[in-house]
Amino acid sequence: MTDTLTQTAPDTDGRAAAHRSGRRAARGGRRTARQSPARPRASLPRPSPRGWLVAAVALLLLAFAGALAHLSADTPGREVTLDGLAELTADDDVARATFLDEDARIVGTTSGGERFWVAYPASDSATSMLLQELTGSGAEVSVDGQSSKAVVRIVATGLLPLMILAALFGLFFVGGRDGASDIRGFGTMGRRGGGRATPPQVTFADVAGADEAVTELREVVEYLNHPERYAALGASPPKGVLLFGPPGTGKTLIARATAGEAGVPFFSVAGAEFVESLVGVGAARIRDLFATVRAVAPAIVFIDELDAAGRRRGGAETGGSEEREQTLNQLLVELDGFAASSGIVVMGATNRPDILDPALLRPGRFDRHVTVDHPDRASREKILQVHSRGKPLGPDVDLPTLARRTPGFTGADLANVVNEAALLTIRAGRTLIGMPELVEAIERVLGGPQRRGRILGEEVRRRIAVHEAGHAVVATAMGEEVHRVSVVARGSGLGAVSLTGGDEAVLLTAPEIADRLTVAMSGRAAEELVLGSASTGSEGDLERATGVARDMVTRYGMSPTVGRVRLTGTAADVFLGGGAATTEMSEALRRRVEEETARLVDLGFERAGDVLATHRAAVDALVGALLADESLEGPALERHLHAVATPR
Numbered sequence: 019m020t021d022t023l024t025q026t027a028p029d030t031d032g033r034a035a036a037h038r039s040g041r042r043a044a045r046g047g048r049r050t051a052r053q054s055p056a057r058p059r060a061s062l063p064r065p066s067p068r069g070w071l072v073a074a075v076a077l078l079l080l081a082f083a084g085a086l087a088h089l090s091a092d093t094p095g096r097e098v099t100l101d102g103l104a105e106l107t108a109d110d111d112v113a114r115a116t117f118l119d120e121d122a123r124i125v126g127t128t129s130g131g132e133r134f135w136v137a138y139p140a141s142d143s144a145t146s147m148l149l150q151e152l153t154g155s156g157a158e159v160s161v162d163g164q165s166s167k168a169v170v171r172i173v174a175t176g177l178l179p180l181m182i183l184a185a186l187f188g189l190f191f192v193g194g195r196d197g198a199s200d201i202r203g204f205g206t207m208g209r210r211g212g213g214r215a216t217p218p219q220v221t222f223a224d225v226a227g228a229d230e231a232v233t234e235l236r237e238v239v240e241y242l243n244h245p246e247r248y249a250a251l252g253a254s255p256p257k258g259v260l261l262f263g264p265p266g267t268g269k270t271l272i273a274r275a276t277a278g279e280a281g282v283p284f285f286s287v288a289g290a291e292f293v294e295s296l297v298g299v300g301a302a303r304i305r306d307l308f309a310t311v312r313a314v315a316p317a318i319v320f321i322d323e324l325d326a327a328g329r330r331r332g333g334a335e336t337g338g339s340e341e342r343e344q345t346l347n348q349l350l351v352e353l354d355g356f357a358a359s360s361g362i363v364v365m366g367a368t369n370r371p372d373i374l375d376p377a378l379l380r381p382g383r384f385d386r387h388v389t390v391d392h393p394d395r396a397s398r399e400k401i402l403q404v405h406s407r408g409k410p411l412g413p414d415v416d417l418p419t420l421a422r423r424t425p426g427f428t429g430a431d432l433a434n435v436v437n438e439a440a441l442l443t444i445r446a447g448r449t450l451i452g453m454p455e456l457v458e459a460i461e462r463v464l465g466g467p468q469r470r471g472r473i474l475g476e477e478v479r480r481r482i483a484v485h486e487a488g489h490a491v492v493a494t495a496m497g498e499e500v501h502r503v504s505v506v507a508r509g510s511g512l513g514a515v516s517l518t519g520g521d522e523a524v525l526l527t528a529p530e531i532a533d534r535l536t537v538a539m540s541g542r543a544a545e546e547l548v549l550g551s552a553s554t555g556s557e558g559d560l561e562r563a564t565g566v567a568r569d570m571v572t573r574y575g576m577s578p579t580v581g582r583v584r585l586t587g588t589a590a591d592v593f594l595g596g597g598a599a600t601t602e603m604s605e606a607l608r609r610r611v612e613e614e615t616a617r618l619v620d621l622g623f624e625r626a627g628d629v630l631a632t633h634r635a636a637v638d639a640l641v642g643a644l645l646a647d648e649s650l651e652g653p654a655l656e657r658h659l660h661a662v663a664t665p666r
């Protein structure tokens with residue numbers, strides 16, 4: 019949309035908008051904070067003299083020995099194998115079980131009161147399978163993410179040796195000097211290691227099939243790694259990035275992966291958190307957040323559902339608007355406040371870019387826009403691959419087939435499918451996830467509450483394919499270069515055809531503008547020709563075609579019956595200060611204009627129909643390919659269009 023080289027023709031705005039509001043309603047208030055911002059840390063330890071350091075080293079060594087002793091002590095009870103655990107659960111013999119997550123151990127008590135422990139492979143799938151098994155057997159299950167032993171282990175193997183080393187270092191450097199030596203490096207080191215400001219583990223390798231978005235975000239990674247280069251060159255850094263796309267398409271994942279890829283901390287907040295009923299609270303929170311972030315920069319701040327905080331000011335809906343305005347203003351102040359060298363990138367996500375306050379989108383604020391679309395077939399296959407990594411798939415599992423069966427699914431839906439299938443597998447007592455479970459899982463996700471009404475029926479998909487194929491074939495016949503055709507919902511449209519050239523033409527000849535009108539009408543013409551009926555899907559096209567035709571009649575003097583005149587907004591109007599003469603078109607003239615407009619639109623429709631009839635085979639083949647692959651470009655598209663292209 020922001021690309022000037024592509025002219026996209028989205029369709030059926032009305033219907034898409036209806037879907038969208040339905041989705042929002044279905045999602046309800048599930049959004050909560052994912053990670054509250056870390057608190058600014060306390061100040062550094064005061065410099066200490068040499069004697070203290072010696073004592074510190076001795077103490078640390080003692081602690082280290084103690085921790086090691088604690089670690090080697092036995093886990094309580096008898097060790098049980100995974101098989102043994104399966105037997106116990108099968109007999110409903112487990113009374114209580116606690117997952118020591120960090121330890122990859124389960125400690126439990128049998129119904130006989132005997133204590134036992136099990137080591138298990140630490141992976142999400144194994145954990146969820148075991149959880150399912152245990153709860154299924156009626157055991158009382160709890161999870162302890164921070165088992166004491168894990169903490170001890172981290173301290174003993176990671177932190178303590180580091181501290182000992184640091185203290186020894188301190189000793190070495192402090193040497194014989196007394197008193198006022200500076201060991202600030204010690205303090206900083208401790209700060210880096212701990213706290214919550216650690217980069218996420220996720221990287222771009224975990225994001226599948228969103229190549230366009232990932233490509234654009236590589237620049238952000240580059241900036242976070244070398245913010246000073248931007249400052250040195252006076253280049254404007256990617257400070258604010260707006261991700262927009264439907265729910266579940268991976269906006270959060272992509273933002274997090276950007277931080278992971280750059281190796282910087284990630285702060286995630288929901289826009290709604292900033293909109294409190296108390297005036298000023300939201301603004302204060304924003305100030306605090308950015309103060310924290312500045313202290314650890316480079317970093318990424320992610321504001322999910324930016325529209326909650328960044329809604330257009332002074333809009334239709336008031337009430338609590340003063341608070342929202344203050345919040346928004348504070349956000350703008352922060353965005354404007356940090357310099358090119360700050361290394362702070364704010365990423366916002368929304369599925370309603372239309373309701374954002376335009377001030378947010380100005381240069382220097384959220385001026386980079388990245389669209390995250392519904393995945394097409396090839397992308398869905400990649401997403402399924404990512405989510406089945408490390409899960410035991412049976413030999414019968416065919417991911418390409420599954421991708422073909424899931425048009426309209428988002429990344430979140432697909433993650434859900436794989437998860438459901440794993441649960442079904444456990445329930446069936448099997449160890450490998452098979453095709454039947456995956457197919458069943460698709461049905462479940464399809465029928466799930468968030469999905470209802472979002473998946474397009476076979477007939478609707480076919481109609482969209484016919485419509486878009488019509489545009490593509492006619493545009494090609496009119497000498498336009500089509501570089502992408504898609505039946506995947508994008509933005510507010512249900513499908514799209516991207517043409518090169520397009521808007522930047524300085525001057526159009528009468529035949530060229532007539533061609534444009536024909537291309538606009540070609541989706542409708544294809545629907546009528548191939549399917550025998552029209553649909554509401556061409557409303558946008560009709561609006562455009564009517565506009566072009568009216569301009570031909572009233573602005574460009576291209577109608578033989580109305581004549582070579584300009585009827586609206588003429589230079590004469592300007593001279594006469596208002597143009598009373600021309601705005602008062604006679605009733606007869608007005609009717610003639612309407613008739614001519616309709617005639618030109620019809621003419622476009624007829625021409626489009628003729629072209630389509632001539633190239634019917636190409637249309638049908640393209641429809642088939644679109645239904646199979648959902649989006650086509652490059653050689654795959656050319657194959658279908660080269661017979662249509664008129665040599666110029």
Ligand SMILES: Nc1ncnc2c1ncn2[C@@H]1O[C@H](COP(=O)(O)OP(=O)(O)OP(=O)(O)O)[C@@H](O)[C@H]1O
Nearest residue numbers: 224225226265266267268269270271401429430433
């Ligand atoms: N392109 C993708 N590749 C891999 N996994 C994906 C992808 N898109 C979504 N997912 C999966 O779906 C989950 C949910 O996606 P995420 O929360 O990032 O979506 P979102 O666009 O932020 O949605 P929302 O608007 O609801 O916040 C991710 O954690 C991931 O498991």
Ligand SMILES: [Zn+2]
Nearest residue numbers: 029541556559
């Ligand atoms: Zn159309």
